[in-house]
Structures are given as structure tokens and as C-alpha cells.
Amino acid sequence: MKRPVPVESASAFIDEKIKELGDWRGKMLARVRGIIHDAVPEIVEEWKWMGTPVFSHGGIVCTGETYKNIVKMTFAKGAALKDPAGLFNSSLDGNVRRAIDIHEGNKVDEAALKELIRAAVALNLHLKGKSKPKPRRPSGKRAG
Numbered sequence: 001m002k003r004p005v006p007v008e009s010a011s012a013f014i015d016e017k018i019k020e021l022g023d024w025r026g027k028m029l030a031r032v033r034g035i036i037h038d039a040v041p042e043i044v045e046e047w048k049w050m051g052t053p054v055f056s057h058g059g060i061v062c063t064g065e066t067y068k069n070i071v072k073m074t075f076a077k078g079a080a081l082k083d084p085a086g087l088f089n090s091s092l093d094g095n096v097r098r099a100i101d102i103h104e105g106n107k108v109d110e111a112a113l114k115e116l117i118r119a120a121v122a123l124n125l126h127l128k129g130k131s132k133p134k135p136r137r138p139s140g141k142r143a144g
Helices: 007-021 024-039 110-129
Strands: 044-048 052-056 060-063 070-075 098-103
Touching: 007 024, 007 044, 007 052, 024 052, 024 070, 024 110, 060 110
Parallel strands: none
Antiparallel strands: 044 052, 052 060, 060 070, 070 098
């Protein structure tokens, strides 16, 4: 089993990714990263899946992926979140995830994004707090 990247290293990897991009995508990734931390200062940065920045609190909140023409924020449990500002514009057909594709020149509604991030954290913490039924241990008695 692969060991997770330590938090300090994950943050350093994200810093390096932003620097390596060197264009609007790096600036946008840095911006959304700042918005995420402003919304929930306890967010933990992780580095998963061969180079994807992941932001977690009580479970995965969202990823910060970069592609040729977009910066994508994929919310792990986005389908369960209310999105009154209509930020989700990608992966809308799935049962679990939702994403926000940010193209060069797009404006980011910081207030709405912060609310979405807070709602994702609240959902994670709510689901984490639900107790799962424990499997029953077989008794020492045998039938027959």
C-alpha cells in the first residue's frame, strides 16, 4: 500500500505545480487554493493520483486539477450539495461528483465558492459523524 504524501510535502508539491505552470492556470490554481483556505482554514492539502492537488477535511472536499485549457475543481460529493449560484458546470450527469471548469478569463464568484466549500466540509463531517453499524460478532455457540 502506498503511503500518503506528508502534508508539508503535499503543500510543497502544490507550490511547485503552481510555479511550473507559469501561466494563467497557475495563477488560478493559486487563487482557488487561497479561497479554499479562506473558507475553511483547517483544510488539509494532499497530493494524490500521480500529481493531483486534493483539499480535504473529514474526507475529500475537492481537487484542483489543471488541464490544457481549464482549471477544474472536482467536488467529491458535489451531487449532494446545493449550488444556488450555479457554479457547477461540469460532470453534471453523475450521481456523486460535480465539477467547476474555470477557463482563462473566467471570473470566480468567491463568496459562492466559499459557501460551496463550507457546505462540502459540513457534509463530510456530518457523514463522518454518522455511526456505521458494527458487524455482529459470532457467538461462541454452534448450531446443532
